[in-house]
Amino acid sequence: MTALAMIIIAVVFISVVPQVSNDFWLQAKVGELIARDHTIPKTILFPFTEIRDARFNAHEWLPSLMFYWLIGLVGEDGLPLVMGAAGVALFCLMAWLAYRRSERNLPLALLLGLLAVGIENQRHFLRPELVSLFLLGFYWLLLEACRRRPQVLAWAGALLVVVLWANTHGSFILAPVIAAIYAVGLWLDGLRSGTAGDLRQKQLPKAFAVFSIAALAACVVNPFGVELLQFVVSFGGDTDKIIINEWMPTFSPGWYQIPAVWMGLGCAALTGTVMLLRWRNLSAVDTLLYLMFLVLALKTVRFLVYQGMVAAFVLSALATAGQQGAKKQIRIYAASTFAAALVLGLASQFGNAFGAFPHSALGISPSYTSFMVKKLNAPDLQGNVINSYELGAELVYRAYPRLRPSIDSRIDSYGGAYTWLNGRLFQDDALLTDYVKKYDVRYMLLSHRDFRSVEKLASWTSGRWTIRAMDQRAVLLQRSDLPPAP
Numbered sequence: 494m495t496a497l498a499m500i501i502i503a504v505v506f507i508s509v510v511p512q513v514s515n516d517f518w519l520q521a522k523v524g525e526l527i528a529r530d531h532t533i534p535k536t537i538l539f540p541f542t543e544i545r546d547a548r549f550n551a552h553e554w555l556p557s558l559m560f561y562w563l564i565g566l567v568g569e570d571g572l573p574l575v576m577g578a579a580g581v582a583l584f585c586l587m588a589w590l591a592y593r594r595s596e597r598n599l600p601l602a603l604l605l606g607l608l609a610v611g612i613e614n615q616r617h618f619l620r621p622e623l624v625s626l627f628l629l630g631f632y633w634l635l636l637e638a639c640r641r642r643p644q645v646l647a648w649a650g651a652l653l654v655v656v657l658w659a660n661t662h663g664s665f666i667l668a669p670v671i672a673a674i675y676a677v678g679l680w681l682d683g684l685r686s687g688t689a690g691d692l693r694q695k696q697l698p699k700a701f702a703v704f705s706i707a708a709l710a711a712c713v714v715n716p717f718g719v720e721l722l723q724f725v726v727s728f729g730g731d732t733d734k735i736i737i738n739e740w741m742p743t744f745s746p747g748w749y750q751i752p753a754v755w756m757g758l759g760c761a762a763l764t765g766t767v768m769l770l771r772w773r774n775l776s777a778v779d780t781l782l783y784l785m786f787l788v789l790a791l792k793t794v795r796f797l798v799y800q801g802m803v804a805a806f807v808l809s810a811l812a813t814a815g816q817q818g819a820k821k822q823i824r825i826y827a828a829s830t831f832a833a834a835l836v837l838g839l840a841s842q843f844g845n846a847f848g849a850f851p852h853s854a855l856g857i858s859p860s861y862t863s864f865m866v867k868k869l870n871a872p873d874l875q876g877n878v879i880n881s882y883e884l885g886a887e888l889v890y891r892a893y894p895r896l897r898p899s900i901d902s903r904i905d906s907y908g909g910a911y912t913w914l915n916g917r918l919f920q921d922d923a924l925l926t927d928y929v930k931k932y933d934v935r936y937m938l939l940s941h942r943d944f945r946s947v948e949k950l951a952s953w954t955s956g957r958w959t960i961r962a963m964d965q966r967a968v969l970l971q972r973s974d975l976p977p978a979p
Contacts, residue, residue: 507845508580514618518890524561591809600825605805612801614846615753625662672705678778757797868962876935
């Protein structure tokens with residue numbers, strides 16, 4: 494089929510991208526420690542300051558193990574291909590969900606699968622979040638199976654997904670909420686259709702209500718128990734995290750300059766418009782799910798990633814195959830082909846949703862170049878390193894414990910005050926001098942942004958630091974009183 498082939502080509506093109514998430518390296522290192530020590534780290538551990546003893550909630554321990562094993566299986570060079578495979582797999586999953594909900598409307602399912610992956614592409618990184626999106630898709634499939642024909646196996650499968658989700662990503666808290674929405678929505682649908690007195694219509698909302706409680710209980714089946722629930726809830730209200738771009742409010746200053754915001758909100762607007770036009774066919778379950786994810790998307794930019802999946806879920810039920818003739822289906826096939834060609838053309842010119850091309854993410858990726866990796870592997874390079882926030886995670890992966898960073902990417906563990914202090918080191922010479930003396934700091938690994946700040950300090954102009962290595966992404970400084978590199 495031309496439409497399917499074109500869609501697969503487009504999905505592969507926008508999904509086969511370099512690994513650009515600095516969190517990935519940290520999680521792979523945590524996975525290595527878990528595999529080696531058979532225990533989950535309980536403290537921050539890696540930095541050279543006292544913050545290393547602060548509490549670390551490694552709630553993403555399962556993907557951390559997966560990432561560590563993945564590097565061992567395919568190597569770092571194979572990670573872009575893994576990303577491509579993940580994009581195709583997510584398309585297949587969402588297209589299958591849309592196909593089932595649309596009563597086998599294949600052309601619509603293909604189009605909605607492409608929409609889901611297109612919106613997700615803004616955050617198509619090797620992170621636990623990506624794994625959680627797959628779990629959400631499988632969870633929906635199983636809940637839909639229970640909605641159509643409740644069976645013990647489907648309920649058990651859904652609970653298993655919740656357990657995996659709770660050990661994968663903090664978004665697991667959505668699982669019991671979604672089940673509760675099914676319960677309320679099915680009850681409202683029964684009242685609306687006048688079948689509330691029907692025995693099955695009475696039992697199904699109750700079954701989902703009981704399952705929502707079971708799903709909440711399944712959330713505590715993790716190494717941290719109830720504490721993980723408390724952590725997720727408290728993290729949702731933690732204002733420190735907004736210093737990270739992905740946790741910024743959706744309508745922060747300059748929001749209109751972010752393509753991902755337009756993509757997510759545009760998709761939500763499209764979904765809402767179709768829902769209004771076909772409101773007679775709309776179920777309360779779909780309406781409530783749409784509203785829940787819309788509220789999340791309007792709150793924080795990172796939740797916009799769900800809008801394509803929500804569109805595939807909701808819109809597929811509004812245009813079933815039985816309601817469409819052959820001519821209309823042909824037109825949808827043509828629309829799918831055109832949409833895929835448009836995505837491919839735009840991505841060829843401008844990159845994918847975050848500006849990356851297959852095997853190339855120049856100006857986007859904070860990952861080290863092969864040159865810097867080689868320099869950091871020098872055996873004489875040992876000791877404490879003050880580093881830019883975005884460079885800490887890979888430093889941990891590449892060189893810990895030979896080199897110890899000042900910070901990495903775990904803002905939820907470090908807190909805003911410590912993160913702010915680390916940034917001040919590049920602007921306050923007295924603070925930097927005291928820090929270097931107190932902790933015997935030997936090196937600095939800086940982004941060019943932070944290096945430009947350091948260049949203005951007396952510590953630099955007086956010759957106390959020298960450049961050991963520099964490339965287009967980072968600058969490695971060494972104290973001048975240390976022996977030169979061999």
